[in-house]
Amino acid sequence: TETESDSDSVDGNTLVVDALAANGVSTIYGVVGIPVTDLARTAQERGMRYLGFRNEQAAGHAAAAAGYLTGRPGICLTVSAPGFLNGVVALANATVNCFPMIQISGSSDRAIVDLEQGDYEELDQLTAARPFAKAAYRVDSPELIGVGVGRAIRAAVSGRPGGVYLDLPADVLSASAQRTPPPRIVDPSPRQIPAPESVDRAVALLEQARRPLIVLGKGAAYARADAVIRELVEATGAPFLPMSMAKGLLPDDHPQSAAAARSLVLADADVVVLVGARLNWLLDHGRPPRWSADARFIQLDICAAEFDSNRPIEAPVLGDIASSAAALLAAVRRSRIAPVPEWREQIEASKRANVKRMDAQLHADVHPMNFAVALRAIRDVLDDHRDAIVVSEGANTLDSARNIIPIYAPRHRLDAGTWGVMGVGLGYAIAAAVETGEPVVAIEGDSAFGFSGMEIETVCRYKLPVVVIVFNNGGVYRGDEINAHSDDPAPTVLLHSSRYDTLIEAFGGVGYHAETPAHVAAALRSALTTAAPALIDCVIDPAVGTESGHLQKLNRLAREEEP
Ligand code: ADP
Numbered sequence: 318t319e320t321e322s323d324s325d326s327v328d329g330n331t332l333v334v335d336a337l338a339a340n341g342v343s344t345i346y347g348v349v350g351i352p353v354t355d356l357a358r359t360a361q362e363r364g365m366r367y368l369g370f371r372n373e374q375a376a377g378h379a380a381a382a383a384g385y386l387t388g389r390p391g392i393c394l395t396v397s398a399p400g401f402l403n404g405v406v407a408l409a410n411a412t413v414n415c416f417p418m419i420q421i422s423g424s425s426d427r428a429i430v431d432l433e434q435g436d437y438e439e440l441d442q443l444t445a446a447r448p449f450a451k452a453a454y455r456v457d458s459p460e461l462i463g464v465g466v467g468r469a470i471r472a473a474v475s476g477r478p479g480g481v482y483l484d485l486p487a488d489v490l491s492a493s494a495q496r497t498p499p500p501r502i503v504d505p506s507p508r509q510i511p512a513p514e515s516v517d518r519a520v521a522l523l524e525q526a527r528r529p530l531i532v533l534g535k536g537a538a539y540a541r542a543d544a545v546i547r548e549l550v551e552a553t554g555a556p557f558l559p560m561s562m563a564k565g566l567l568p569d570d571h572p573q574s575a576a577a578a579r580s581l582v583l584a585d586a587d588v589v590v591l592v593g594a595r596l597n598w599l600l601d602h603g604r605p606p607r608w609s610a611d612a613r614f615i616q617l618d619i620c621a622a623e624f625d626s627n628r629p630i631e632a633p634v635l636g637d638i639a640s641s642a643a644a645l646l647a648a649v650r651r652s653r654i655a656p657v658p659e660w661r662e663q664i665e666a667s668k669r670a671n672v673k674r675m676d677a678q679l680h681a682d683v684h685p686m687n688f689a690v691a692l693r694a695i696r697d698v699l700d701d702h703r704d705a706i707v708v709s710e711g712a713n714t715l716d717s718a719r720n721i722i723p724i725y726a727p728r729h730r731l732d733a734g735t736w737g738v739m740g741v742g743l744g745y746a747i748a749a750a751v752e753t754g755e756p757v758v759a760i761e762g763d764s765a766f767g768f769s770g771m772e773i774e775t776v777c778r779y780k781l782p783v784v785v786i787v788f789n790n791g792g793v794y795r796g797d798e799i800n801a802h803s804d805d806p807a808p809t810v811l812l813h814s815s816r817y818d819t820l821i822e823a824f825g826g827v828g829y830h831a832e833t834p835a836h837v838a839a840a841l842r843s844a845l846t847t848a849a850p851a852l853i854d855c856v857i858d859p860a861v862g863t864e865s866g867h868l869q870k871l872n873r874l875a876r877e878e879e880p
Contacts, residue, residue: 329459329490330359333421336466336499337392338363344751346370346379346744347394351437352423352487357394368751368779370744371771373400377407377420378744378769379751381480382731384417385539386752388506390473390481395422397487398438402445409449410741411480414734415536417473420446421483423490427457443484451479459492463499474506477620478539509619511636511644519590519615519632520648526588528660529555530575532600535562535734536593536618540638543727546592549646553590553654556582556664560594561732565724577675578667583607585663591616593638596627597735603628617641679721685858686834688713688788692721694834695760695786698841702756705845706731706749710742711762712866713795714788718760733765737868740768743785747772750781756845757783763811764793770820773852777824782848784841787817788857794866796859809864818854826850 333356337345344366349357357367370376373395383391395404401422411418422442429436447453452472456465465483473481523529531550540546547567550557556575559566567574575582583601589612594600596614601607603614604627615632616624624633634641679693695718699705703725709718709732724730731745739762746759766787776783790796791813798807818828829840831853844851865872 325496326493327496328355329462329485329492329494330356332459332462332494332496332499333466333485333490334359334363334365335496336463338365339463339499339501340467340470340505341389342392344368344383345392345394346376346383346748347392348373348376348396348400349394350396350400352490353394353396353421353485356423356490366751368747368775370775372769373403374406374740375744375747375769375772375775377404377418378410378741379748380420381407381411381414381416381418382741382745382748383752384411384473384478385414385535385731386728386749388417388474388539388541390417390419390470391748393418393420395420396438397422397424397442398440401440401442405446405449406740407744408446408480408482410734410736410738412449412451413736415478415539416480417478419469419473419481419483420450421485424455424484424486426488427486443482446482446484449480450482451477453482453484455484455486456489457486459489459494462489463497467500467502470502471505476509508640509635509637511634511641513644515632515634516641516644516648519634519645520652520654522588522613522615522632523553523590523649523654524652526555526654527657528585528587529553529590529654529656530582530586530588531555531557531590531592532560532594533557533563533566533592534560534594537638537642538563538566538593538728540593540642541727542639542642545639545642545646549642549649552646552649554656555590555654556661558582560599561719562730562734563594564719565729566727568725569723570725575664575668577671578664581667582664584609586612588613588615591618592642593617595623595735599735617645675720683858685832685856686837687858687861688717689721690834691788691831691837691855691857692717692760694837695758695841696722698838698845699758702845705729705756705758706753708732708742708746708749708757708759709761710739710765711760711788712764712793712868713790713862714760714762714765716866722760739765742766743769743772743776746783746785747775747779747781750783751779755782756848757781758841758845759783759785761785761787763787763789763791763815763817766817767811773821773826773850774824776850777821777826781850783850784844785821785852786837786841786855787852788855789813789815789817790857790862791815791859792862794864795862813859816854818852821850821852824850826852829853830856832856
């Protein structure tokens with residue numbers, strides 16, 4: 318009867334939450350406003366966790382990190398036009414980094430938008446999102462909400478993961494429709510088994526190796542095949558190099574780690590196995606002089622178009638990392654892979670020399686502090702807190718922290734990633750705390766912190782166990798540049814006198830001010846013990862730090878000096 322069907326009809330918001338819940342979504346990161354406020358309320362009513370941010374970009378980065386950490390798409394909710402566009406930075410960053418996330422955005426009246434008649438927050442969002450997303454969909458009737466959410470989920474996590482955009486116009490969210498069971502996506506990220514001949518080809522090449530090298534990337538960390546990957550590395554006896562977010566997949570103190578002999582192994586390896594790592598700028602595109610011109614490559618990846626992007630891949634293995642690593646391990650066990658003993662010896666010698674050199678820097682007696690001595694203090698404290706997830710961004714702060722802070726467990730380091738982007742820190746830190754319940758230490762350059770600094774209010778509001786450490790050297794790169802042309806500060810200069818610790822006090826968190834390594838260590842120990850929101854203002858000499866950190870070859874002057 319008519320009354321029965323009326324009582325079965327619900328609004329679009331409810332249908333969206335039904336579809337998300339049916340597919341296991343339990344957390345939404347976002348910023349509310351017209352037209353999505355009721356969607357967030359409905360989600361909360363239904364027992365989902367909604368975390369409200371101060372800016373959509375940080376909410377989007379949080380959703381992307383949640384996707385990386387859980388293997389399920391992280392959800393970011395944004396309002397129309399400007400809120401949507403703020404979120405698109407994170408959507409694009411997720412796509413580039415292969416993190417599964419879905420940006421769900423409300424949008425304005427299509428009839429007005431499409432005729433450009435001037436609506437509130439008018440923008441053709443679907444078209445705007447498309448170039449930055451792995452997939453982009455719009456739902457134009459409430460009956461199709463379940464299908465739209467389901468498609469977004471599968472697109473985000475299947476194959477090479479990425480960012481998906483889902484556009485929900487205001488009238489669809491407020492329309493009423495029959496409540497029917499939403500589609501439950503079966504096996505959203507199916508296994509993809511590699512072809513046996515591709516595995517045999519890879520092992521045949523590995524058998525010819527005298528100086529093999531395994532490079533582990535964040536694709537390998539994402540795949541959650543931790544045990545199999547460890548067995549594979551150990552069965553080959555080859556040194557491995559973790560990319561920054563793959564640190565901890567095997568612990569950094571594993572005897573086969575060649576992280577401290579990076580230049581040597583890149584230059585001298587004769588057969589390289591890339592496991593969920595791309596030969597992009599982070600690996601100097603696999604080119605000489607960084608790499609040997611004679612190196613031969615095996616690559617495990619889920620995306621066939623990735624092969625041969627920079628160097629010819631002699632043995633491509635197409636499949637998901639868990640399946641490919643397992644198949645390779647079985648074949649390796651039947652094979653004869655025999656690195657020459659000198660290879661191990663050379664690497665050990667190089668590691669010893671580099672560790673010794675680094676140790677002198679870490680224990681230098683310098684006031685004010687430089688990056689190395691402050692990071693040594695952090696390293697020593699984190700050695701007793703190996704469950705902590707480390708987030709890192711900045712230029713010098715990022716580069717030095719990557720080398721100095723060891724990681725002991727998989728997916729325990731999140732950083733600036735494939736783009737080397739700033740502004741991810743607080744969003745990643747919040748998601749890490751929310752998704753894992755583990756303590757989080759965000760090691761931030763002062764400039765990097767500024768991009769998402771207001772999210773410390775979010776950290777305090779949700780009482781998350783996040784410690785932010787701001788490396789305050791008063792500048793982008795460094796803080797001592799002089800502008801000889803006017804009274805304005807130079808482009809790289811920030812206020813070195815800033816007391817970042819007082820910011821978090823405004824929101825009820827604990828602030829620490831640290832001028833020596835002993836201060837840093839005491840502050841971090843205390844913050845980790847209380848597991849409450851904290852910020853350590855870590856005063857660094859403005860005269861230390863190099864332009865662009867380790868990326869000096871991208872600077873104009875350095876380029877011009879090249880022969
Ligand atoms: P890094 O920056 O750590 O070197 P990249 O992000 O460049 O790592 O590379 C990750 C690679 O891993 C991408 O080419 C992606 O296609 C691949 N990848 C991501 N997830 C999987 C998976 N589950 N199985 C196989 N390959 C994957």
